[in-house]
Amino acid sequence: MIRVENLHKYFGKLHVLRGVTNHVSRGEVVVIIGPSGSGKSTFLRCLNLLEMPNEGDIYIEGVNVVNHGANRVDINKVRAEVGMVFQSFNLFPHMNVLRNITLAPVLVKGISEDQALKEALALLERVGLSEKAEAYPSQLSGGQQQRVAIARALAMRPKVMLFDEPTSALDPEMIGEVLDVMKDLVSDGMTMVVVTHEMGFAREVADRVLFMDGGVIVEENTPSELFSNPQNPRTKAFLSKIL
Amino acid sequence: MIASTLRFLWENKMFLLAGAWTTVQLTAVSVALGTVIGTVVGIGRISKNKVISLAAAAYADFLRGTPLLVQIFLVHHGLPAVVSRYVPGFHITPFISAITALSINSGAYVSEIVRAGIQSIDKGQMEAGRSLGMTYWQTMRHIILPQAFRRVVPPLGNEFIALLKDSSLVFAIGYNELMTRGRLLMTKYFMFFETWVAVAIIYLCMTMAVSRLVRFIERRMAVDDQS
Ligand SMILES: Nc1ncnc2c1ncn2[C@@H]1O[C@H](COP(=O)(O)OP(=O)(O)OP(=O)(O)O)[C@@H](O)[C@H]1O
Numbered sequence A: 001m002i003r004v005e006n007l008h009k010y011f012g013k014l015h016v017l018r019g020v021t022n023h024v025s026r027g028e029v030v031v032i033i034g035p036s037g038s039g040k041s042t043f044l045r046c047l048n049l050l051e052m053p054n055e056g057d058i059y060i061e062g063v064n065v066v067n068h069g070a071n072r073v074d075i076n077k078v079r080a081e082v083g084m085v086f087q088s089f090n091l092f093p094h095m096n097v098l099r100n101i102t103l104a105p106v107l108v109k110g111i112s113e114d115q116a117l118k119e120a121l122a123l124l125e126r127v128g129l130s131e132k133a134e135a136y137p138s139q140l141s142g143g144q145q146q147r148v149a150i151a152r153a154l155a156m157r158p159k160v161m162l163f164d165e166p167t168s169a170l171d172p173e174m175i176g177e178v179l180d181v182m183k184d185l186v187s188d189g190m191t192m193v194v195v196t197h198e199m200g201f202a203r204e205v206a207d208r209v210l211f212m213d214g215g216v217i218v219e220e221n222t223p224s225e226l227f228s229n230p231q232n233p234r235t236k237a238f239l240s241k242i243l
Numbered sequence B: 001m002i003a004s005t006l007r008f009l010w011e012n013k014m015f016l017l018a019g020a021w022t023t024v025q026l027t028a029v030s031v032a033l034g035t036v037i038g039t040v041v042g043i044g045r046i047s048k049n050k051v052i053s054l055a056a057a058a059y060a061d062f063l064r065g066t067p068l069l070v071q072i073f074l075v076h077h078g079l080p081a082v083v084s085r086y087v088p089g090f091h092i093t094p095f096i097s098a099i100t101a102l103s104i105n106s107g108a109y110v111s112e113i114v115r116a117g118i119q120s121i122d123k124g125q126m127e128a129g130r131s132l133g134m135t136y137w138q139t140m141r142h143i144i145l146p147q148a149f150r151r152v153v154p155p156l157g158n159e160f161i162a163l164l165k166d167s168s169l170v171f172a173i174g175y176n177e178l179m180t181r182g183r184l185l186m187t188k189y190f191m192f193f194e195t196w197v198a199v200a201i202i203y204l205c206m207t208m209a210v211s212r213l214v215r216f217i218e219r220r221m222a223v224d225d226q227s
């Protein structure tokens, strides 16, 4: 589904990704953990080309989406198929919840307003926010905003969903409602790559956990193996701090 | 003095008010065109394309760094002097010159306002739009600019007020607005003090009216805007 080969990313002189290689299968749930600054967000942002890698390839369903040399792709088309949920929600504050959800499908996919509206209402029901359809983002709690953000991404019917610390900006009592929505997606078979500090979530739903440090994937394993039996000393050190 | 000024104002009210009305129209049209120019130039200034961003910066720097009066003369006398070499009989009316010079000038100031407005919008908004597959321009048009425009209403209002006052400079090319009419009255009656106090009072009323209007619009938007 997603194959990443030898990905490198520089910010000026700063070498942030130093050769990341991995493969995410269809329906797989991959959790990425690692210390701050290790390149988790940068890696995720490369997957939907919010950052252009300087070197290496990303194949989404067999198609190389990295622009270099002869390889030219329509970035917008790639992004339309890869949903992204941000730590800070990034809802559009000047639009109500429904409009937040329907805007992109109408503009990008050209589906009719009516159809978009119907799908948006179904998605809102799915994330448990039907009664907030007409509300504006500022009238919602953080947890509700993040659920709308998830619905907004889903409205594009993405093949993969990327989550960058989706619960880190939330008050503790709201984390559960967002994780529940994500678990619902997992049980639906969605392919997901999630950067998170929620180890309980990782343990429960992840097929695989990647530990990143210093711009590379240091170690990967099933959650139970990685958490109970880490091999690399850096993984051990990191886990001993957070578990 | 006060009494004679008021009497002077009253006796010439139609003449002066007609000039004031011309000033308002001139300013409104120029700010409207200036807003269009300023939006284009302001977006150009944040372009990743170096040629575009440099050209936009040069435009703004030139117009903000030279006197408006020079620009008015340049448009009114300089332009025809060059163009008529290629287009014989090319003629430009004070009306066209005034609007052109003022819009181009205000476009430079508005570009600065628009640029700051766009840059004040959280980067996450552009990223959210792009991550949904929307193009740069779709995101600009539907996400960034609508939010930016709400924020630039107060500075745009100030620009309107500044231009309303600066528009008096077009008397120099004989455009028949308030300032020009003031000068006509001065040479007719030689009541220097009364004339200019009267003209000043009218400008003051106009700028105060505009600033009230801006505050009203701001309040209205605060009500509409739930964010
Ligand atoms: N746009 C950018 N320009 C310059 N440097 C950047 C940029 N984005 C990230 N970096 C740097 O790249 C490094 C990796 O950042 P990244 O956000 O990927 O880390 P992270 O693993 O997500 O960390 P965190 O857990 O704090 O979110 C950091 O040193 C960061 O300062």
Ligand SMILES: [Mg+2]
Residues within 6 Å of the ligand: A040, A041, A042, A164, A165
């Ligand atoms: Mg991060």
